[in-house]
Amino acid sequence: MSGRMEGMRVLVVGGGAGIGRGAALAYLDEGATVTVVERSPRHAETLAEETRGRSLHVVAGDATAVPVLYEALAQAVGPDGRLDHLTCCVGVFDHYVSLRELSVEELTDAAEEMWRVNVLGTLVAIRTAWPALHEGGGSVTLTLSESAFHPVGGGVLYGSSKWALRGVVQHLAADLAPSVRVNGVAPGGTTGTGFSGLASLGGATSSVGAVEGRDERIAAGTLLGVTPTPADHAGAYVYLADPQAARVVTGLVVNSDGGRALR
Template sequence: MEKIGKRFQEKVAIVTASTQGIGFGIAERLGLEGAAVVISSRRQTNVDEAVKKLKNQGIEVMGLVCHVSNAQQRKDLIKNTIQKYGKLDVVVCNAAANPSVDGIVETKEAVLDKLWEINVKASILLLQEAAPHLNKGSSIVFVSSIVGFHPLKGLAMYGVTKTALLGLTKALATEMAPDTRVNCIAPGFVPTYFASILTTDEQVRRSLEEKTLLNRVGTTQDMAAAAAYLASDDASYVTGETLIVAGGMPSRL
């Protein structure tokens, strides 16, 4: 990684779903820039492994099990962060699920509920817990997706929940101003465990690369750099915005 600054010295950041993929990349970047990071995911073994990796890089980190749709675990995530660090400056809402590739009119109600609950509602409920503890000058970053602008076949309902995050970003930016900024990144396609087809199917990967202007899929570091910018004081005059990080894939004018 190129030499990076220390924009998060003495800051405390929570990143949800952050033991692998984009979430881990964001937590790592914030930590390398000086933040104390609180990482979480559903499985203790994943949390332990990720904590070890971050500690080996000299990052101050605490890891907790948090399934974002579990009310008690959300409460504990905030409570333990405040108990240990006494403050909260950055919250990155990264947790997402895509349990089905059915078309919208074929999607079962239980799947609709899960998509809404994990991709949208859980972030709102987590922020309700976090809001009383957010410092003046704090920052929230949502992780949406390029498919929030153009929901793809097989990702249609997932895409619609990611569209909802674009509206949530605007609405919360209005409500939480001027003390807390709220922004969003919309990643393009990034080979991660979550998007495993990109790591296993060469043809799919190539067709997606051709849809970009830069002839490549994204990296977790690309997404982490964008999220870190929005969370940092470099973006102190930016709120309510979505930064598309998709190699020039079609999004909006």
């Protein structure tokens, strides 16, 4: 690695597994001091153990809870009150549930939970970190999905939350300018990831990497014929967080989907 983020202080919410973990480890490899918030005690413990002795600190807790965010910020922010970058990867999944399959009551509960976690949770994290980001002239990267562009990769609840975040990128790029850049990464299907389900619909967590034939279907749906890993998306996150390479980049979403949109 190049050390292009040497001396930077970075907070990753939802960084204990999957794509968030890949981004957090890439920041660490590039020289950043990284704080990760992770809800799963098992994932938090594993990440902490694997990075022991390095400049990565794990806060175990729900990143949509304001006290947890403040705890993480206290660790992440430097003595000068500066935070250089925030990456938001918190999200829940709808397991492709159809509108037709839900009662009105189930729909209401599921939608409120989905949008509260995926959209409001992201906005709250950014607002909580705003003073430190402003102080540091920092940046924010949101995690979207191919479902923010096409009706794939989830159902209407998940997809609509990611479409909302696509709008958040552009609106906050304008709102937080000129001191803070705001961008996003929209990964396509990725192997070795898992999704927390909606508690209102039973709360199941899928280990999608174990679904038979999934990796082959992902590869077949891309122009490049590849099945991405979390590490394959990390370069996009590092680029957008780099204050030199991406100095004039804001309001952009990088589609790291292997050319799914053109297939």
